[in-house]
Amino acid sequence: MTVDTQSRADRVASVAFLVGEIPCAPFIAALINGVAARRTVIVVGSERSGKRLDVFGANVSVERCPQSRLGRVRYAAGCLLRLVGRGSLELEPLWRFIMKNGRRRAFSRLLYALPILLHRPEIVHVQWAKALHRTMELRELYSFAIVLSLRGTHISSSPLGDAELLREYQQDFPGVHAFHAVCHAIEADAVALGALPDRIRVIYSGIDEAVLALPLMQLRTELRPLRILSVGRIHWRKGYHRALDAIGQLVRTYQVEYRIIAGSPDDELLLQLHDLGILESVHFEPAMSQTEVMEQMRTKADVLLVPSMGEGIANVAIEAMALGLPVVATHCGGMPELIDHGRTGLLCDPWDVHSMVDALKSFADMPLDRREEMRTNARDEIAATRRLDGLVSAMQVLYDEAMVRSQREKL
Amino acid sequence: MMRQWCVARGKSSNVNAEKPFIGLVLALAPRYSETFLTAKVQGLRDNGYEVAVFVGSGEGGPGIYRALGIAKSTPVRSVVMSGFAWTMLLLRRPGRVWRFIRSERALGRGPVEIAQRMAAYYHVLMHARSGWLHFGFTALAVGAESLASAIGSRMGVSLRGYDIAMYPLKHPGSLADLWSKVDKVHTISDDLTLTARRHGMPASIPVVKITPAVDLEFFQRRTPHVAKEGALRIVTVSRLHWKKGIEYVLMALKELSVAKPNIAWTYKIVGDGAELERLAFAAAEMGLSDRVSFSGKQKQEAVRELYEQADCCVQYSVQEGFCNAVLEAQAMELPCIVSDAEGLPENVGEDGVVVPRRQPEMLANALAAVAVLPVDVRKEKTLAARKRLEAKFNVERQREAFAEFFKINRGVR
Structure with missing residues (x-):
């Protein structure tokens, strides 16, 4: 029995990545491309309008569900025709699946099921936990192994405000074959939600060799103004409201230029900007491609501020450290696993403005050689522990484990 | 059509x-x-x-x-x-x-x-x-x-x-x-x-x-306030919206726990809204979950009952044109701590405590002061507030x- 399951896993099972939206986040795209070197890979998601171009390699099949209603109908019809053409359409179980939550949800469930049925991957890797429940239900159509990535909001805060989601997690987590945790902190959250500890592997995000090979820019001697940069969508978890409170205090004694690459501020941040009188010092800038962001980090900033209230591990902090930009981050989620306070960056309390102000002040007052030492330590740390190839190979092992568990279940 | x-x-x-x-x-x-x-x-x-x-x-x-x-x-x-x-x-x-x-x-x-x-x-x-x-x-x-x-x-x-x-x-x-x-x-x-x-x-x-x-007939105490030794029962009646500044209140409570560990405070938040996840997360991350409760939206009768059992009301908004909940709390003879956002200082008048907004440590001090307010001073202030309402805010x-x-x-x- 063991030999048989082992041999099946050796055949290198195909993986479908459920990414939510396409184009997906760059760190997920990098993982997908890495995995595709060894396996058949399918990416499934909804089309999203946006500037970022697709970043998937030629050997990745992409199933992109259109945004428009007409486009969706055409897409569904196309998928159905392909299934009929192959003679692999089993109407009765599909009908049961799509009608499970009533007629109103039927079409969206059909769209969910079709790309998976078309490709029949042996492993489905769910990137965002909120999509897990529906994916588990898909197993009524055919059996596949389920891998779930444990990432930020979906695990550590969403269930706190949504009792139904919490119930679904508690029901579904024990049935997941393997978990990919982005840090140890989120591993603990998942266990509390019912994930089996021996099925979780902490696999840190990795950075491309090319980024580590970029030459370091020269640090500025005089930090006047102190050029602070933050990157990431506008969301309360990103803690920009805390950062603005900190800037409000910092501008009393320091010359500060704070740029946030995130898009326009929401009402809360807009009011805060006016309330604190820091319109001159803070600039919200439109979202950029990863390459553009990296360029900004290398040339237009003295420090990256990650003011998050909660995080797995902020990928932007890994990138900054790899590029030689010093990081000041909040002590939340997996951030302390990335940053050794004082050696590879600075940490502060996300629930205490003074702590953030003090961290920024101590950075601003840091002599050049200390800053140089800190960023060198940070880059060395990333080079040693956060390489993309390491992430990919660890993920391949995780898939094999998931396959073995799934096969055992069948037997 | x-x-x-x-x-x-x-x-x-x-x-x-x-x-x-x-x-x-x-x-x-x-x-x-x-x-x-x-x-x-x-x-x-x-x-x-x-x-x-x-x-x-x-x-x-x-x-x-x-x-x-x-x-x-x-x-x-x-x-x-x-x-x-x-x-x-x-x-x-x-x-x-x-x-x-x-x-x-x-x-x-x-x-x-x-x-x-x-x-x-x-x-x-x-x-x-x-x-x-x-x-x-x-x-x-x-x-x-x-x-x-x-x-x-x-x-x-x-x-x-x-x-x-x-x-x-x-x-x-x-x-x-x-x-x-x-x-x-x-x-x-x-x-x-x-x-x-x-x-x-x-x-x-x-x-x-x-x-x-304010409906002063409805919001009227039926029993006199009874303080519990060493306890401070705080209440906020408000939508869970960022403008209500509840996250700052939670930060102040964390501060209060550190500065005055002998004050056994509890905090009830009555209301629902989009920020439940954010606030529940904040409470959990700061280790306050066992002392903070979210009661959801309640009927007026339940709110009145809650005011009967509370020691003080907090409304620490960052933006607030006018807050009925504070007036209702004052009508129930509760000391009210508010922020200085727009209409709030006018709402509570001389008999409320006004704290600059976005300053959790100052709010913590104000809460600590209310916790040790002598009974007679408390009574005098809250009755004066009720009288003011009767004169100025009747239907x-x-x-x-x-x-x-x-x-x-x-x-x-």
Whole structure:
């Protein structure tokens, strides 16, 4: 029995990545491309309008569900025709699946099921936990192994405000074959939600060799103004409201230029900007491609501020450290696993403005050689522990484990 | 669609031409549960006014006229609806159409925009009589500046907290046309008047402050307050919205736990809203979950019961035009700690504690001070607050003030 399951896993099972939206986040795209070197890979998601171009390699099949209603109908019809053409359409179980939550949800469930049925991957890797429940239900159509990535909001805060989601997690987590945790902190959250500890592997995000090979820019001697940069969508978890409170205090004694690459501020941040009188010092800038962001980090900033209230591990902090930009981050989620306070960056309390102000002040007052030492330590740390190839190979092992568990279940 | 028009047209025949007319423009139709608003409308009717309510959407009812909802329709429906609106207006209200177009041209608006607005405000142009046209908040009046003059009415607008504080920040300069047309402004606090002035409201426009009222008969203690040794039972009744500053309260409580570990505080938050996840997360991350509870939205009776059992009320908003919950807490003889956001200091008066906003450590100090307030001082302060409410925030006074607000209109047009 063991030999048989082992041999099946050796055949290198195909993986479908459920990414939510396409184009997906760059760190997920990098993982997908890495995995595709060894396996058949399918990416499934909804089309999203946006500037970022697709970043998937030629050997990745992409199933992109259109945004428009007409486009969706055409897409569904196309998928159905392909299934009929192959003679692999089993109407009765599909009908049961799509009608499970009533007629109103039927079409969206059909769209969910079709790309998976078309490709029949042996492993489905769910990137965002909120999509897990529906994916588990898909197993009524055919059996596949389920891998779930444990990432930020979906695990550590969403269930706190949504009792139904919490119930679904508690029901579904024990049935997941393997978990990919982005840090140890989120591993603990998942266990509390019912994930089996021996099925979780902490696999840190990795950075491309090319980024580590970029030459370091020269640090500025005089930090006047102190050029602070933050990157990431506008969301309360990103803690920009805390950062603005900190800037409000910092501008009393320091010359500060704070740029946030995130898009326009929401009402809360807009009011805060006016309330604190820091319109001159803070600039919200439109979202950029990863390459553009990296360029900004290398040339237009003295420090990256990650003011998050909660995080797995902020990928932007890994990138900054790899590029030689010093990081000041909040002590939340997996951030302390990335940053050794004082050696590879600075940490502060996300629930205490003074702590953030003090961290920024101590950075601003840091002599050049200390800053140089800190960023060198940070880059060395990333080079040693956060390489993309390491992430990919660890993920391949995780898939094999998931396959073995799934096969055992069948037997 | 047709049914809606017919209903609206049917109602217009009931208009009593003898009474002075007030048209209230609101975003949503008031539900029967919104006693505050329905009482206000009834108060005006009792004072001899004919009141019609013009709404963007919501339930219909006697004296309520709904917009056609063109913006939310499919393209085909909106073309048909607009065609209908233009035809009916041209046939039945040609004078108003002429004055509307003339006023809009004077404001520099193009023909397409004018045509769209005419259809969007069909319900007002068709059914309002001349008299007063009063907008529930400023953002509603933006784009509708020509309506009152087209109808031959005076134009009034109410300053509400969020609206006047946020709208001009998001749309700089958007209120200029409004200020050029409005005849009278109603505000709920002096601070909002200052905010409006900062956003260009000229001093020449008369402003009348009429605060919301509190049901003082309902919010009345049935049992005297009994302090629990070493305990501080804090309560906030509010929507879970970022502007309510509840995250800062949680930060203050964390501070209080460190600075004064002997104070056994508990914190109840009554209300629901989009920020539950954020606040529950904050409480959990700061290790306060076992002392903070989210009770969801509660009925008034339950809120009153909660006030009976509490030691103090906190409303630490970062933006607040006027807060009824604080007044209700004061009516229940609770010490109130509020932020200095807009209307809050005026709400609580001399007998409340005002803490600068976004300063959790200062809030923690204020909470610590309330925890050790001597019984007699507490009693003196809270009774004084209740007396002030009885004098200034009663329903009758508010009714009279509104009747007075629109009085200038009598016999003028």
